Amino acid sequence: DAKTTQPPSMDCAEGRAANLPCNHSTISGNEYVYWYRQIHSQGPQYIIHGLKNNETNEMASLIITEDRKSSTLILPHATLRDTAVYYCIVRPVNTGKLIFGQGTTLQVKP
Amino acid sequence: GAVVSQHPSRVICKSGTSVKIECRSLDFQATTMFWYRQFPKQSLMLMATSNEGSKATYEQGVEKDKFLINHASLTLSTLTVTSAHPEDSSFYICSASRDSGTDGNEQFFGPGTRLTVL
Numbered sequence: 605d606a607k608t609t610q611p612p613s614m615d616c617a618e619g620r621a622a623n624l625p626c627n628h629s630t631i632s633g634n635e636y637v638y639w640y641r642q643i644h645s646q647g648p649q650y651i652i653h654g655l656k657n658n659e660t661n662e663m664a665s666l667i668i669t670e671d672r673k674s675s676t677l678i679l680p681h682a683t684l685r686d687t688a689v690y691y692c693i694v695r696p697v698n699t700g701k702l703i704f705g706q707g708t709t710l711q712v713k714p
Numbered sequence: 715g716a717v718v719s720q721h722p723s724r725v726i727c728k729s730g731t732s733v734k735i736e737c738r739s740l741d742f743q744a745t746t747m748f749w750y751r752q753f754p755k756q757s758l759m760l761m762a763t764s765n766e767g768s769k770a771t772y773e774q775g776v777e778k779d780k781f782l783i784n785h786a787s788l789t790l791s792t793l794t795v796t797s798a799h800p801e802d803s804s805f806y807i808c809s810a811s812r813d814s815g816t817d818g819n820e821q822f823f824g825p826g827t828r829l830t831v832l
Contacts, residue, residue: 638820640823642758645805645826645828646825646826647718647720647807647809647823647824647825647826648758648807648809648823649823650820650821650822650823653820691757700746700748700763700811700821701748701760701763702748702760702809702821703760704750704757704758704759704760705757706757707757
């Protein structure tokens with residue numbers, strides 16, 4: 605399975621956009637990019653996923669590079685409640701398993 | 715929609731006892747459920763995948779006789795930690811998917827169960 609690399613931590617000012625990068629240089633054509641986040645002592649929350657095209661929903665936008673080797677999760681207007689660990693996961697289409705890495709701890713500051 | 719619950723949310727037990735954790739999909743039928751374990755300051759580790767009506771598939775290094783998983787219906791999966799010891803103390807989290815989890819469908823996670831073994 606393709607591995608992902610994320611910065612261990614990032615800060616963002618409240619109200620500004622948070623851009624969380626993820627490197628998945630070994631991704632193959634049949635693997636999705638998923639983003640989840642986990643607020644302290646809670647279960648992970650699904651954010652967004654994509655295969656090739658950029659995606660947007662009410663929570664965030666996912667920008668996937670043309671070669672699919674990296675992606676960026678964008679929270680357009682970060683709030684204090686967005687402080688969490690964000691996980692970028694590459695998942696093969698033939699399995700439902702999610703293998704979590706260490707993620708990025710995003711701290712939104714007032 | 716797509717709510718997953720776990721019970722209990724927190725449990726403390728004595729060493730040597732068995733503990734059962736329930737995972738329920740409240741508003742959808744979950745063909746597949748997954749169980750994870752998370753130690754403090756660490757990421758989630760997948761323990762096993764369970765499909766309704768069949769035996770669970772365990773990840774490498776997870777003892778199937780110690781962590782018994784039953785997925786008897788499309789809305790309920792249980793994890794039983796048998797003969798629990800202090801090293802089994804952890805945060806146990808389940809997730810559920812409407813299908814096998816493929817084809818881009820997301821998994822929905824429960825709130826987790828904090829197990830403390832004394």
